[in-house]
Amino acid sequence: MLLETILEDMGCTPVGPASSVAEGLTMAADEPELDAALLDVNVAGSQVFPVAAALTARGVPFVFSTGYGEGGLPDEWRGHATVQKPFTEAAIRQALMKAMGVAEA
Template sequence: MSQAFAGRRVLVVEDESLVAMLLETILEDMGCTPVGPASTVDEGLQLVAEDAPIDAALLDVNVAGRQIFPVAEALKARGVPFIFSTGYGEGGLPDEWRGQPTLQKPFTEAAVREALMKAMGIVNV
């Protein structure tokens, strides 16, 4: 477990239950507290709207047939860093979201850790 992530609350929006469970396990192993997982865009928006702190978010780009961008906008408005996860990589994102940290599916625990560190501005310890 990395002290850099201890207690960090990370929102997960992912509609595939096996992927969501994998992300929860990876986050817990890193010392994070998973928030969610939300399996729809509306659930994700609801979790973002709550007062509970969110330190970062992992967002599946296509959630139950809907694009995740309303949740990304809400997080951006709150100043919460987020990472897109997609089978298409950054090339599958619309132009306005290019350059945002992106995890290519399937991903590894190391890739998730690295992306979160980058998004949260954590220096490798």
């Protein structure tokens, strides 16, 4: 719920959360107004990387969220936008704007 509030404060309209990787895959494939995503690396005990791959294939920018930081990502995902938990509203804003290629004012 904190993330929903942060996103709403940024002027976003949240379309999640997805409570499983399967639900995330459905949203990644079918959600028509998906401009960007924030992906928790661990979703209900499963890793979110299939969702990341689906979003990449669709061209939707995303940011990983993890307690381990970028170092906790598999090699193929290192270098991708990541925020480390616990995160701040400013960190979420900066990472999403960067992922979307939007310059902050």
